[in-house]
Amino acid sequence: xxxxxxxxxxxxxxxxxxxxxxxxxxxxxxxxxxxxxxxxxxxxxxxxxxxxxxxxxxxxx
Numbered sequence: 001x002x003x004x005x006x007x008x009x010x011x012x013x014x015x016x017x018x019x020x021x022x023x024x025x026x027x028x029x030x031x032x033x034x035x036x037x038x039x040x041x042x043x044x045x046x047x048x049x050x051x052x053x054x055x056x057x058x059x060x061x
Contacts, residue, residue: 004039
C-alpha cells in the first residue's frame with residue numbers, strides 16, 4: 001500500500017508569485033486551511049519543497 005500525506009494550506013496565496021499560486025492549485029488546494037490527502041511521491045514532494053513556507057505536511061496512516 002502506498003504511503004499518503006496530508007497537506008494543509010495555512011498561508012494565503014495573495015501577493016505571491018504566479019508560479020507559487022500554480023503549485024498550490026496543482027496540489028488541489030483552493031482555500032485557506034484546506035487539507036488534501038495525496039500519495040507520497042517524488043513529484044508531490046517536489047511541489048511541497050517549492051512552497052514549504054505556505055504548507056503544513058503530516059503523514060497519514
